[in-house]
Amino acid sequence: MNPSSLLLILLCCGLTLAQDTIETQSPSCVDTCNIAKQFGAMREKIHSLETKMMNIENRLTGYESRILQVEQKERNMVIFSAGIGGRLPLGPFDTDQTMIYDKVFINTGNAYNAFTGIFTAPVSGVYYFTYFCHSGGGSTTSLHLYKNNEVILEIHDHQSADTADNGGNAVFLQLQQGDTVYVRLKANSHVYRASTVTNFSGFLVKKTN
The missing domain is CATH 2.60.120.40 (Jelly Rolls)
Structure with a gap:
């Protein structure tokens, strides 16, 4: 077999292996992308919940302050x-x-x-x-x-x-x-x-x- 024919055979084998590798890894890449998207969405939800919790805490602090004021007025009545x-x-x-x-x-x-x-x-x-x-x-x-x-x-x-x-x-x-x-x-x-x-x-x- 001459060198040119051998080189052509090796090139074809390399392309076949590369295609198999890409086909094998593609689903894994897709899953990783989906997980990344889901993780990003979860982070946004967590951030939204944290904001809501902070608002609730601020409201509770305001209510507690009002209750203390009312109790103080009652003590002075x-x-x-x-x-x-x-x-x-x-x-x-x-x-x-x-x-x-x-x-x-x-x-x-x-x-x-x-x-x-x-x-x-x-x-x-x-x-x-x-x-x-x-x-x-x-x-x-x-x-x-x-x-x-x-x-x-x-x-x-x-x-x-x-x-x-x-x-x-x-x-x-x-x-x-x-x-x-x-x-x-x-x-x-x-x-x-x-x-x-x-x-x-x-x-x-x-x-x-």
């Missing part, structure tokens, strides 16, 4: 209202008496003591107080509202021919933490025990430092 029950005359007495409003309607913050009749400011701030009374016209009525030991407001009803009278008063007060507010029935005067008409109320308007 101070409201009370109480009356005197019994539907009987109270007084007259020989000495001044602190009014004990024993029927409590509300006492948010527990600043009012139903056993002593005294309100103690839990925080410094501006407070609003009201007090009302009912009495018979045949006797004198004199009720004073105190801040600590200072008279702030007064209700008076002089003896008259009236069968019954009502009175009331109200005030804004700047209180420091620990200040007390209460009502005293003056000596030789009376009121009528009825929570619907003889009562004492107050609430925190604004907290101050």
